[in-house]
Amino acid sequence: MPAPAGPDRSGGAGVSLRLAWRTILLGILGCGAAANAGHAAPIEIRWVGNGPSAWVEVVGLPPGLGRALPPDALLVFAEQESGAKIPPMAGTMHRDEARVRFEPRFPLVRGLRYRAEFRTAPDATPLVAPFRLPAEAVAPSTVVTQIFPSADTLPENQLKFYVHFSAPMARGVAYRHLRLRSGSGAEIELPFLELEEELWDQPMTRLTLLIDPGRIKRGVKPLEDLGPVFEAGREYTLEIAAEWRDAAGRPLRERFEKKFRAGLADRDPPDPRRWQIRAPVDATRDALVVDFDEPMDQALARRLIRVETASGQVVSGETELTNQERRWRFFPAVPWSRGDYRLGVAATIEDLAGNNIGKRFDVDLREGGPRRLEEPVVRLAFTVQ
Amino acid sequence: MKSSPLALGLLALGLLAPSVRAGLTAGMQEGKVELKSISQLAFGPEGVLFIADPKAAAILAVATGDTAPASGSATLRAEAINEKIAALVGTKSDDVIIEDLAVNPISRRAYLAVSRGRGPDAVPLLVRVDVQGQPELVALDRVRFARAELPDAPADVAPAAGRKGGSPRTESITDLAYADGRVLVAGLSNEEFSSTLRAIPFPFSRVERGTVVENYHGAHGRFETRAPVRTFVPYRIGGEQHLLAAYTCTPLVQFALSELKPGARITGKTIAEFGNRNRPLDIIVYQKDGRDYLLMANSSRGVIKVAAEQITPAAKSITAKVSDTDGLKFEKIDWAGVAQLDRLDARHALVVRTGAGRALNLETMALP
Numbered sequence: 001m002p003a004p005a006g007p008d009r010s011g012g013a014g015v016s017l018r019l020a021w022r023t024i025l026l027g028i029l030g031c032g033a034a035a036n037a038g039h040a041a042p043i044e045i046r047w048v049g050n051g052p053s054a055w056v057e058v059v060g061l062p063p064g065l066g067r068a069l070p071p072d073a074l075l076v077f078a079e080q081e082s083g084a085k086i087p088p089m090a091g092t093m094h095r096d097e098a099r100v101r102f103e104p105r106f107p108l109v110r111g112l113r114y115r116a117e118f119r120t121a122p123d124a125t126p127l128v129a130p131f132r133l134p135a136e137a138v139a140p141s142t143v144v145t146q147i148f149p150s151a152d153t154l155p156e157n158q159l160k161f162y163v164h165f166s167a168p169m170a171r172g173v174a175y176r177h178l179r180l181r182s183g184s185g186a187e188i189e190l191p192f193l194e195l196e197e198e199l200w201d202q203p204m205t206r207l208t209l210l211i212d213p214g215r216i217k218r219g220v221k222p223l224e225d226l227g228p229v230f231e232a233g234r235e236y237t238l239e240i241a242a243e244w245r246d247a248a249g250r251p252l253r254e255r256f257e258k259k260f261r262a263g264l265a266d267r268d269p270p271d272p273r274r275w276q277i278r279a280p281v282d283a284t285r286d287a288l289v290v291d292f293d294e295p296m297d298q299a300l301a302r303r304l305i306r307v308e309t310a311s312g313q314v315v316s317g318e319t320e321l322t323n324q325e326r327r328w329r330f331f332p333a334v335p336w337s338r339g340d341y342r343l344g345v346a347a348t349i350e351d352l353a354g355n356n357i358g359k360r361f362d363v364d365l366r367e368g369g370p371r372r373l374e375e376p377v378v379r380l381a382f383t384v385q
Numbered sequence: 386m387k388s389s390p391l392a393l394g395l396l397a398l399g400l401l402a403p404s405v406r407a408g409l410t411a412g413m414q415e416g417k418v419e420l421k422s423i424s425q426l427a428f429g430p431e432g433v434l435f436i437a438d439p440k441a442a443a444i445l446a447v448a449t450g451d452t453a454p455a456s457g458s459a460t461l462r463a464e465a466i467n468e469k470i471a472a473l474v475g476t477k478s479d480d481v482i483i484e485d486l487a488v489n490p491i492s493r494r495a496y497l498a499v500s501r502g503r504g505p506d507a508v509p510l511l512v513r514v515d516v517q518g519q520p521e522l523v524a525l526d527r528v529r530f531a532r533a534e535l536p537d538a539p540a541d542v543a544p545a546a547g548r549k550g551g552s553p554r555t556e557s558i559t560d561l562a563y564a565d566g567r568v569l570v571a572g573l574s575n576e577e578f579s580s581t582l583r584a585i586p587f588p589f590s591r592v593e594r595g596t597v598v599e600n601y602h603g604a605h606g607r608f609e610t611r612a613p614v615r616t617f618v619p620y621r622i623g624g625e626q627h628l629l630a631a632y633t634c635t636p637l638v639q640f641a642l643s644e645l646k647p648g649a650r651i652t653g654k655t656i657a658e659f660g661n662r663n664r665p666l667d668i669i670v671y672q673k674d675g676r677d678y679l680l681m682a683n684s685s686r687g688v689i690k691v692a693a694e695q696i697t698p699a700a701k702s703i704t705a706k707v708s709d710t711d712g713l714k715f716e717k718i719d720w721a722g723v724a725q726l727d728r729l730d731a732r733h734a735l736v737v738r739t740g741a742g743r744a745l746n747l748e749t750m751a752l753p
Contacts, residue, residue: 197424
C-alpha cells in the first residue's frame with residue numbers, strides 16, 4: 001500500500017490563523033480572559049493523527065478555562081452534499097486545565113471533509129480547522145469468480161443464481177448492476193425478485209439472486225401479464241456491471257457475463273432413487289461418487305447430502321460438486337471400512353427449478369399426486385466391499 | 386399491557402402469571418445490547434422496541450423507557466435525514482442505509498434502524514429523531530433488554546467439516562410485528578426457497594424458541610407454492626386476530642393468527658390483487674371517521690388505500706383468473722417515493738421518501 005499523503009489541514013495557513021484567532025478569542029473571553037492577558041501560549045485548534053482515528057484538540061487555553069467550557073465548545077462536522085443543516089459528529093469531549101480534546105466515536109472516512117469548530121459561547125465566532133484524509137487510489141481488484149448454476153442450458157423455470165465475488169461487496173445497490181438480456185440484446189423487464197435486504201452470505205462474497213417467482217408460478221398475475229422470464233430455445237445473458245462497488249468502495253475490475261440457453265421447464269421433483277451411486281473400495285480414501293440425473297442447486301447439494309454408517313453415525317469428510325452440479329463426490333477423512341452405508345438427502349434439496357424431493361415448486365391441485373413427503377431425509381443404501 | 390378491572394381482580398386472587406403481574410419489562414436483564422446487524426423494528430406495549438438482528442439470527446426486545454405520552458399532534462419533518470445521520474456518524478450519506486422506521490405509539494417519537502456502511506463490517510445503529518428533526522444515537526450500552534434466538538435453520542445434514550468457512554446460509558428478516566403477546570417474524574433464506582413466519586411468545590421465555598410455519602400462496606385456487614412474505618400487519622377480523630400479509634409476488638392474503646402452530650403449513654386466503662410491477666414495502670392500519678383503513682407502500686404505485694370493512698370472515702377469496710386487479714376495492718394515493726411507512730398518530734403517517742438528489746426526507750403526511 002502506498003504511503004498516504006499528509007492530511008489536508010486548513011490550506012497551510014496554520015500560524016497566522018492561530019494568532020488571529022487568539023486575539024479574537026481573548027476578546028470573547030471578556031473579564032476572565034483579561035485576567036489571563038499575560039498568558040503567552042498560543043491558542044490553537046488542531047487535528048492529531050493522519051489516519052481514520054485522528055482526533056481534534058484545542059491547546060494553549062488560559063489555565064482553568066478547559067474545565068469551565070460547555071460540552072459543545074468543540075464540535076466536529078462531517079460535511080454533506082446538500083448543505084442541509086446537519087448535527088455534529090458523535091464523540092467524546094475530554095477537558096482538562098488548558099486543553100480540550102474531541103475523539104470521534106466513529107473512524108473518519110477517506111475523501112470526506114470534516115470541520116472542527118471551537119467556540120466559547122453559543123454566539124461566538126468559532127476557531128475552525130478543516131481536515132480531510134486523502135482518498136486512497138487503489139486499483140480495482142474484485143471480480144466475479146463464478147456464477148451457479150454453471151450449466152449453459154437451464155430450465156425455463158430456473159429459480160436462482162448464486163453470484164460469487166473474490167472479495168466482500170457493498171449491499172443495497174445490487175439490482176442497479178444486474179441485467180438480464182435476451183439473445184437480441186434487449187433487456188428483460190423486471191426479471192428478479194428485488195429484495196431491499198439482498199440475500200448475501202455473511203462475508204458478503206455470495207449474492208443469491210432469485211428470479212421473480214411471480215413469473216415462474218403458474219396462474220399468478222405477473223406471469224400472465226408479463227410472461228415468463230425465460231422461454232425454451234432462446235439465448236440469454238446475465239450481466240454484472242463493472243460499476244458495482246465492493247465493500248472497500250472500489251468498482252469491479254471488469255464486467256462479467258454468463259450466457260446460457262433456456263430449455264424445457266422442469267416440473268419433475270428430484271428423486272434420489274434415480275441417482276447413480278458408485279461405491280468406493282474398502283481400506284481406501286477413494287471418493288464416493290453420486291451422479292444426479294439432473295443438475296442440482298449448488299448450495300443445497302453442498303449442504304443437504306451426507307454419508308452415514310448403517311447405524312446412522314455421520315461419516316466426516318470433504319465434498320465436491322462437479323460436472324455442472326450433476327456429480328457429487330465425497331472423500332472420507334479416514335479410509336472406508338467394509339460394510340453398509342447410507343446416503344442421507346434432506347427432502348428440502350432443490351433442483352434448478354426449486355422442486356423438492358416429493359414436491360413440485362408449484363403444485364397443481366387438479367393433478368393430485370404427491371403433495372408432500374413426510375420424511376425429512378431420504379436414505380439410499382450402498383456397500384463398501 | 387394495561388391493567389383492566391378484571392386483571393386487577395385476578396391479580397388479587399393470584400390467578401395471573403407472574404410475567405403479566407410484573408409487566409413486560411420486569412424479567413429483562415440490564416446490560417449492553419450487542420447487535421451484529423439491524424434490520425426490522427417494531428414497537429410493542431410499554432415502550433418495548435423489538436429489533437431484528439438477522440446476522441445473529443436473534444430478536445432483541447429493548448425497554449426504551451420512552452413511555453411519556455406525547456401531547457398534542459406534533460408533526461415531524463427532517464429534510465435529508467440520510468445526510469443528517471451520515472453527519473452524526475461521520476460518514477458519507479451514501480454509506481448510510483436506513484433499514485426501517487418505527488414510531489413509538491406512546492411518545493410518537495421516530496426510531497430508525499440504520500447501518501453505517503454497506504459491507505460485512507457495517508455498524509448497526511439505532512437512531513431516534515428529535516422534535517426538531519435532528520437524529521440522535523440511542524445508547525444501548527446500559528438498557529433493560531431480552532433476547533430471543535431464532536430457531537435453527539432447517540437441519541444441515543452435511544457435516545460442516547466438508548465446507549470451508551462455515552455455512553453460507555443466512556436468513557433475512559423481512560418484517561416484524563407484535564400482536565396479542567407474540568412477536569411475529571417473517572424470514573427468507575438465501576438458499577432454500579422458503580419463507581417462514583415465526584410466532585414467539587413475549588416476554589421471551591428461555592425454552593420457547595418460536596413457531597415456524599411454511600406459507601403457501603394459493604393462486605386462483607389451482608396452484609399453490611411456497612411464498613415469501615414481504616410485509617404484514619396484525620388485524621382483527623370478526624373478533625379474531627389475523628395477519629394481513631403482502632407477498633413478494635402480487636397479492637394480499639389473510640390468515641388467522643391461531644393457525645400459527647409449530648410445524649403448521651398455512652395457505653393464505655388471497656383477498657386482493659394489486660396488479661403488476663408492484664413490490665410491497667410496508668403496511669399500516671388506521672382509523673378515520675370511525676372506519677378502518679389499510680395503507681400499503683409499494684415500489685411502483687405510490688401508496689394503496691383499502692377500506693378494511695371489506696375484509697370480513699366471509700370476504701371473497703380470489704379464485705378465478707383476474708384481468709388486472711381484483712378482490713378488495715382500493716384507491717391509489719399519490720405519495721411518491723415512499724420507502725418506509727409507519728403510523729405517527731391518529732391523523733398522520735410518518736414516511737421516509739426520496740427527496741431532491743440523493744436525499745431521503747422524513748415527512749409527516751396526513752392520513753388519506
